[in-house]
Amino acid sequence: MPARAATRSKNGDRKGSHTQDPLDAEAKNRIHQLLDNVREQTKEKSESERNENGFVEGEDPDNPVRIYCDGVFDVFHVGHAKVLEQAKKMFKYVYLIVGVSGDEETLRLKGRTVMDEKERTESVEHCKWVDEVICPCPWIISVDFLEKHNIDYVAHDDIPYNSAGAGDIYSEIKKIGKFKATQRTDGISTSDLILRIIKDYDKYIWRSLDRGYTPKELGISQTKALRVKLKEKLLPMVNNSVGKVGKDITKTLDKWKKNSSHFVDHFIHQFDRDYKPKHELVMVDKAILRDDGISDFDY
Numbered sequence: 001m002p003a004r005a006a007t008r009s010k011n012g013d014r015k016g017s018h019t020q021d022p023l024d025a026e027a028k029n030r031i032h033q034l035l036d037n038v039r040e041q042t043k044e045k046s047e048s049e050r051n052e053n054g055f056v057e058g059e060d061p062d063n064p065v066r067i068y069c070d071g072v073f074d075v076f077h078v079g080h081a082k083v084l085e086q087a088k089k090m091f092k093y094v095y096l097i098v099g100v101s102g103d104e105e106t107l108r109l110k111g112r113t114v115m116d117e118k119e120r121t122e123s124v125e126h127c128k129w130v131d132e133v134i135c136p137c138p139w140i141i142s143v144d145f146l147e148k149h150n151i152d153y154v155a156h157d158d159i160p161y162n163s164a165g166a167g168d169i170y171s172e173i174k175k176i177g178k179f180k181a182t183q184r185t186d187g188i189s190t191s192d193l194i195l196r197i198i199k200d201y202d203k204y205i206w207r208s209l210d211r212g213y214t215p216k217e218l219g220i221s222q223t224k225a226l227r228v229k230l231k232e233k234l235l236p237m238v239n240n241s242v243g244k245v246g247k248d249i250t251k252t253l254d255k256w257k258k259n260s261s262h263f264v265d266h267f268i269h270q271f272d273r274d275y276k277p278k279h280e281l282v283m284v285d286k287a288i289l290r291d292d293g294i295s296d297f298d299y
Helices: 022-048 080-090 103-109 117-125 143-147 171-175 191-199 202-210 220-241 241-269
Strands: 065-069 094-100 132-134 152-158 179-182
Touching: 022 117, 065 080, 080 152, 080 179, 094 117, 117 132, 191 202, 202 220
Parallel strands: 065 094, 065 152, 094 132, 152 179
Antiparallel strands: none
16 A cells, blocks of 8 residues: 655644654753753852842941052043042942042152142042042052952053053952042143143133232243233234234244244143154254343243
8 A cells, every 4th residue: 555645734844744853852951951051050140249248248337348540640631530439330339439649659759749649639639439548559459459458349441551660450359350440531631631731821820910910929930921921912913913023023923832832841841751752852043042041941
């Protein structure tokens, strides 16, 4: 008797000849095993992150995560505040410790500061995100320092910070998994602020003189004060290019402007040795030196 032919059902399956593909079954089993493993690992991780009170890290109000953030914090500005805010908000409950570098080490390893360590410390203390300040703090963080202050993580931007004759000073912290990256605020830094002031130096001097400050209070000579006053009075004439005198003054001021960029770079470099000069550091054009050897840019 001939074998009965397989018939098709309404949905197109062949009745009497349908068998499960063993490869499909094996693939499904593997997927199920992977999912089971992921679930198990997630469960174990969740359990391991819970403290003795049953809270996940950063969720226990009685046991906040202790985060450390260090820096020079000279001329405290919004960029500093935003970094500290990021550190404070890394977990629900955070105790933020901020390290402020001391004057001696900062001068030796980075450059001079505008504010001394006491002023820089008080500026940081007044930031609402900060719970504790350590000054002076170590330039390079050690494991012993972390243990001494019960620090869970160190927060800093992720750009390698090369200093003190070593490579990235946060490399060891990164290796042990204690590093948390923050984001810098573009366009704002202590060097940027100093640069803005230096570029308009004469305007700030003129404004202060006009408000009644004496040359002595501003740390400038009487000669410098007279030069600034003269320059400010002549500027309208220069802008209008009044005759030959105006052209000559314009030429002189252009020369001053050309050379001032080099002085700006020199000056900023004193405060931040990591600062990348925008111009070649060259000597001043001798043509603008006075007979006594002091240039018009010696402020």
